[in-house]
Every structure is written in C-alpha cells, then in structure tokens.
Amino acid sequence: MNPSQVSPSQVNPSQINLRQVIGRIGLWLSVFVIVSPAILFFLWMASLSLKFEVDNAAYPPVFIPDRIAWKNYADVLASNRFLTYFVNSLIVTGGATTLALLVGVPAGYGIARMAAHKSAIVILIARITPGLSYLIPLFLLFQWLGLLGTLVPQIIIHLVVTVPIVIWIMIGYFETTPLELEEAALIDGATRWQVFRHVALPIAKPGIAVAFILAVIFSWNNFVFGIVLAGRETRTLPVAVYNMISFDQLSWGPLAAAALIVTFPVLLLTVFAQRQIVAGLTAGAVKGG
C-alpha cells in the first residue's frame, strides 16, 4: 500500500485526539490574541465616552464606572454646530459619491468593454499620489473661482477619492458579467446606451453596491482635504472632531463621545456590509487620499 494513501484514522487514535485538542486550544488562543486589540480598543473608546471627567481622570483607570455619563453624548449632539457639521459631512460624502457613481459606473463599463487596460495607469497614479499634492493646485483654483467658504470645493476634491474607487471596482465587475445577453440585445437593434441601461446595469447592482459602500466610507473618513479647504461653517465631522481637541484638551468624555459618533456610521456599515467591503478591498485594494 502506498504510504500517502494511509488515512488519518489508521494512525493511533489517542495521539490524533490529543493533537486535535491542542490544536483547538491553540486556535482559540490565537483568535483571542488577534481580535482582542480591536475589541478592547473600541470597548475602551465606549468606556471613555460614557464616563464623567472624575472617572476619566482617575488612576488607576476606571473600567466600569458607577455612574454613566450619557450627558457626554447629549452635550455633543446638542452643541449648536454639530448638526451643521453632520449635514456638511452628509452633503460632501453624498455629493462626491453620487457624482462618482454617475461618471464612474459608465466609465468602468466602457473601459471593461474596450479592454482599455492601459487607462488603469491613471487610476494607479491617483492611488499613489498623496492627497496633499492635489490640494496645492486645487486650493488655488478654488480661491480664484471664489468657491472657498462653500461646500463645493470639498465635494469636488472628494472625487479624487471616490472616482478611482468606483471606476476600479466597476471595471473589475463588468469584466466578469456575461457578454452574451448584451450581444443579443445589440443584434436586436438596441443602442449601446440601451444595452448598458437595461442589460448591463441591472446585472451590475452588486458591484455598484460594493463601489458605493467603499466610496462612502473613504469619503466620510477623509480628513486631509477638510483641514485645508473647510472654513468654520463648512467643516465635515472628522475636521470638527479634530478641532475639538485644541479647544478642550482635557475633557475626554465628550471628545470620545464625539469620536464615536463620527465613526459609528462607518462601524455599522462594516458590520452589516462586511461581505461587500471584503470583496471590494481584496479586488480593488484601492484606498483614497
């Protein structure tokens, strides 16, 4: 009998069992080690945000407080500017994502169908370029156009993040969708636009969802464009949170609460759209900024 055909059951069973048990313990220990930095961090973040200053300034640190400071959240949400910044974030991310989908989805389709792979080099350049490099010329441009002080510059510059993500993911997606239906529709006399609109687009919905989610997250998280382009009235949430640091250095509770509020929508998306995020990141590995 060929030794490579010996099945594991023919080896001494008690040995296998012990090895399996040790393997299982090792596996769970490894899982614990890997996941705990993330879990502990976000628990600590939540803990900071729910404690009064007395507890946050205590040493040794208070892990589970006697009193919960919901007030930290109430203060952040009630501050008169928070709503403005939240709406700013919604407009900038919403605008930049919508525009990116409008131009990026057809572009991804066109590039995939033309097999114009060389055009991807532009996406690659965009991927490599530091966000600040765009800011210097575009800052001047917006100044000349008199747009500073409105949200328009931020919507436009966020396209630097969202458009490459959408194009890249859509190229990849349209390359995998079947051509047969499209060819049949063309033979039946449909225009290319009709084929795109009624045949290719409906099939591409999952790909669009992936592109949408990633564009939203990376635009929402963007910080560098805002600190240069945003004025007092046009800050997005990440910039607003950063500015809170300089004002109250030591009020950790409200700061942590604000930080958690800003990142909460993204964390929620991560949990509920994990499949799309993983698919998009491993296929595209495109991050903005």
Place this chain on the structure above:
Amino acid sequence: MRPPSYWPFVVPALVVVLAIIIFPWVFTIWMSLNEWKVGSPTTFVGFSNYLRLTSDPRFIEAVGHTMVYTLLSVLLPLILGTFAAVVFHQKFAGRGFLRGIFIMPMMATPVAIALVWTMMFHPQLGVLNYLLSLVGIPAQLWVFHPATVIPSLVLVETWQWTPLVMLIVLGGLAAIPTEPYESAQIDGASFWQVFRFITLPLIMPFLFIAGMIRMIDAVKSFDIIFAITQGGPGSASETINIYLYSVAFTYYDLGYGSAIAVVFFLLIVALAAVMLYARQRMLWTEIASGA
C-alpha cells in the same frame, strides 16, 4: 463590435479625471518651477526649489523619518497580518463575526481613532501605561518623547492596517489547492513545517502585493500622525507628508511645497520600483488588482 463606440461612456469620467487628477499634476509641476507664495507675485525660478530641497535639513530629516516609519509599517502588519490570515483560514464558530470586528480598525474614521489613541498614550492617565504597570514594565512617554514617538505611531498604524494584509493573504490562502496539505498531514509534518514549506511559498505573490499597498499607504500616512503629534515633539515624527503640509498650508510657500510634492511622488514610485525589481515577475496590473 467597433471599440470606439464605447467612448461616450468614458468621456464624463475622463473630463473629471483630467480636471482633478491630470490638471493638478501638470499645474503642480509648473508651480514647482516658480517662487509662488500666497499674497506675493510669482516669479519663474527654474529648478531652484528643487536645489533648495537638497540643503533643507528639515526635509532630509523628514525623509529619514518617513523611511523608518514606512519600513516598520510594512513589516509589522505583514507579519501579524499573515498570522491572522492563517488563523482566519481555519474553521471556527463565529468566524465571520470576528472577522468583521477584526477589520473595524481599518474602516473606522482615522481622526476619531487617533483621538482615542492620544488619550491612551497619556503618560499619567493613559490606559497603556496602566497595562504596562500590571506586567511590571515602567511607564513610557509614548508619543511625547522623540525616541519613542515613531514606534508608538507605528503601533497605531499596525493596529489599523494589519486587517488589510490579512484580507489579501486570506484571499491567497483560499486559492491554494488542498492536496499538498493532505499529503503533508499524512507525512506527519508539523504546523510550522507546513507553513514554512507549503503555505509561505504559495502566498508569496499575495504578500508582495500586500507589502506594496502597505508601502504606498505608509509612506503617505497623514491623518494618524497629524492628529496625534502634528510631527512633534519638536520635529521627531515629521514625515515628508507632514512637512509638505506645513510648507504649503502653514507657511503658504506653494512653489516649494509643489517641489516637495513632486519629489515625494517620485520617491514613492522609486520605492515601488525597488520592490518590483526585488520581485521582477510581478506586473503593475497585478499590484493594482490585488489578485
């Protein structure tokens, strides 16, 4: 099918790309050849901005910081991410949910994360020094001391971006056929032997891609450094990107800033080229597609 007829689909995006990616680059190169300060007239100065870079001690120091920061921020996530991928490749209860938690750090808003890390780094009240004290390690100054600031920032960067390496390597592991593992198991190979002689060679292309992406992101890392230290204490954690910000948007020396931006971009391309040279068989398209 005649290829040109797909052009109308691409034109709108082309206009956008020209306006926000190509135009800024061309304009940046032009600006870098000028003395261009906000509020004063611009004059053409040729390559003098570039010459100024070569004798700017703050820039040279920033290049050094960037290199150290990048090297550590590539290696640590690669090692930990590979380990995490091997673990997440196993089957266990709650794997999907735990993977979701594991990738949270890289999706979370960097500034929000940075803020909480700053609190955790606090020398007197921070939870990190408390945790160290539990195991008998003396309190550290973390980001508040020039010698420990870069390693501390790398700790945050590693915490944040190990998940991306994990996802890419996990994709690689999923593509490995099961036969080599079956025969290795029968031959009684140890876990380490299996990893070293079967898994590692097979996931090498994926590790390379992950390393390349990590390099590109770590070199231009901004949010974490800016929000936690702004390049400090002193200039101990000032990387090229942070220095670029100061030059362009604190001193509004846009011409010089543009020169830094150009050199910075070329440096990233050069680093990528070196990595490619080290692994010639990989192609640009594979890097970008991540597969």
